[in-house]
Amino acid sequence: MTKSPSPLVGTTAERVAALTSENPYLTSQPKPRLLIVGAGMMGREHLRVSQLLGWADVQGIVDPDGGSLEWACSDWRLLTKAPLTIYRDLSEACLDDAVDAIVIATPNHTHRDVLHAVAASHKPVLLEKPMATTLADAMDIVHLARDYPAVIQLGMQYRFKAQYVEALQAVAAPNALGQVKTVAMSEYRPPFLDKVNQWNKFNRNSGGTLVEKCCHYFDLINVVAQSRPRRVYASGDQAVNFLDFEWQGEQSDIDDHAMVIIDYDNGVRASFTLNMFCRELYEELVVVGEHGRLVASEQASFQPDTPSTAQLLVEVPEHPAYRGVPVGYPDWIEASGHYGATFFEHIAFNLQLAGQEVDAATPEQALWSLIVASAAQHSMRIGREVDVSAFCEENGIAAFFDASINS
Ligand SMILES: NC(=O)c1ccc[n+]([C@@H]2O[C@H](COP(=O)([O-])OP(=O)(O)OC[C@H]3O[C@@H](n4cnc5c(N)ncnc54)[C@H](O)[C@@H]3O)[C@@H](O)[C@H]2O)c1
Known part of the structure; x- marks a missing residue:
């Protein structure tokens, strides 16, 4: 059937x-x-x-x-x-x-x-x-x-952005990249926007920049790596944005740039770069396996009426995207928010309401993205690499970490 x-x-x-x-x-x-x-x-x-x-x-x-x-x-x-x-x-x-x-x-x-x-x-x-x-x-x-x-x-819901839907499929396809070895992700963008009571200008409200914004990217990297993070090293700071910003007498303390390195149990090496003092938005995922390289990228803008453009390139012989192809959803979907990702997130939620099993982030997967993000925030603070197992133990979640070994 x-x-x-x-x-x-x-x-x-x-x-x-x-x-x-x-x-x-x-x-x-x-x-x-x-x-x-x-x-x-x-x-x-x-x-x-x-x-x-x-x-x-x-x-x-x-x-x-x-x-x-x-x-x-x-x-x-x-x-x-x-x-x-x-x-x-x-x-x-x-x-x-x-x-x-x-x-x-x-x-x-x-x-x-x-x-x-x-x-x-x-x-x-x-x-x-x-x-x-x-x-x-x-x-x-x-x-x-x-x-x-x-x-x-x-x-x-970044899992449902067009370029990542295509990228995750290409990574999982047999006879394409082969076993993944390295993952490099980056985001360049303008500063955080205004929020109600400016909650996002303070680490105590947001969890820190790498938690607030970048949990999306650590989730995607985890999905591509298909393994447990072992070591995280990060360097970053507040260099340009909100240096003089005060709200109700409190000085903003959020980082605006960072570089993160993650080693996974299965040998995959990953990196993430963030810069938040740019004029326009640019996101990129580069995955390299035994047989070739994949690049998924998106150029977008906070300026009104500026459409986003996204691309997928898969440098594997005979691949239809070898020289790069545009990817995306129709404008009526992309215009609804986050370039269509939220639209497909609602499809996933509605299908779950109808009792169907779908591939959408579970609380456990969200916790893994937070573990990487929090370890990276911690590494920036102490200026050294963080052993994820010890970090989970220090934070009272060793049982969750240990249970994942055979799951
Ligand atoms: N998935 C994504 O890509 C994405 C994008 C942006 C924001 N977010 C997340 O969405 C959440 C909201 O962000 P936002 O940008 O809409 O912020 P916002 O400041 O624009 O809106 C938050 C709203 O929540 C209200 N609120 C505060 N406490 C409340 C409570 N106890 N009960 C009911 N309402 C309450 C505030 O009054 C405010 O109106 C955050 O967790 C943020 O990280 C996710």
Whole structure:
């Protein structure tokens, strides 16, 4: 029997071709109704994307900030005439029978407590990245998820960016790169944007720059390396951005550039470079295996009406992308946020709501990305390499690290 096409399987073109205007998975059931917790920049993206996809309805939003509520409501009115409930209380919102699933898009340092409040509902959750700001909180979330009666999907949606969908397929393909030996990832971009109460200008709220932003990249590197990180060395600092920035009498302390080296158990060597005082955005993943090199790159901009361009190059004889090919989703998908990655993240979440198993980040995988990110932050502080096993032990998560040896 041939399997029907899925928007989460195959090349980006095959995934787009598998989309239908109707939700193909829940046609006989009413649409799930979402609650968005945290109606800031990312909460509004979740509102926009869920409307665009149309597989779920949005029941309501909850946020303590009047400005965020106002902005989200005005965005909502541009999207649809459907009602949107503004909840004043998080627990009341989660326990409302009219809510079927919950998206948490609050600042990083609130994730653990908000998740605990939400979990009383036993409803499915999509939790934004990074899962937490400390390894102890992240471990607590992994424990909670293990006993939880519904899915908890993590917001590592860069896996669904077009160039990484294509790259991960090319890496996994037989007779292509062969066994992976090195991975080099980089991001060049402008400084962090304004946030509500400027939470992202302080390490205590964000977990540090390598945790806040770069957990996406460490997740991708982990997926490509297919092994456990053994040693991490990082060097970085705050060189240009927010040097004179103060909020409520506190000086910003976030790093704006870093270089990280990761050694994996299976011999894969990886690096990550971050620079946040550039004008435009440029991301690159270079994977080299026994038989050749792959480069996945993206050039983008925070300037309005500037489309992104992404490319895949696979230098393996006879490969159709040997000289490089453009990759991407149609504009109507890319324009919805994060160049279409959030759109496919919602597809994954909806399929999980419909009881399907999909390839989306689990709490355990999110914890691995946080382990690398936190070890890198620690290495920058102490100026030496960090042994990941000892680091996990110092942070009270040795059992998680040891259990992964045979898993
Ligand atoms: N997946 C991605 O690529 C991506 C991109 C950007 C942001 N994020 C993540 O999304 C989350 C939100 O980031 P943002 O950029 O939207 O920040 P933001 O400051 O724009 O919005 C956060 C909102 O959460 C609200 N909030 C704070 N505490 C709350 C609580 N206890 N209950 C309900 N609402 C609360 C704030 O009032 C604010 O409106 C962060 O974890 C961030 O790292 C993910």
